[in-house]
Amino acid sequence: MNQKKIEQMTYEEALEELEKIVSQLESGTAELDKSISLYTRGSELKKHCEEKLRSAEEKIAMVIKAPDKKKLQVKPITKGNKDDG
Secondary structure, eight states: OOOOOGGGOOHHHHHHHHHHHHHHHHHTOSOHHHHHHHHHHHHHHHHHHHHHHHHHHHHHHHHTOOTTSOOOOOOOOOTTOOOOO
């Protein structure tokens, strides 16, 4: 299998490959050595995805700053949040 270098992957590419790896590991059909290789690559892909998300969050935080340079208060969106006004 010709694997793309993780650092060159987009978030979406890394996530897609990670999902495939998880599926393979969950099936239990891979031999032990292959499972270890899959797990190792999956761990690296997970780390890459987390770094991409963290970077995106930092960029968004910079964009969301108010004109007076104070950081806006951003609440996480949850199912129970209501905008009262």
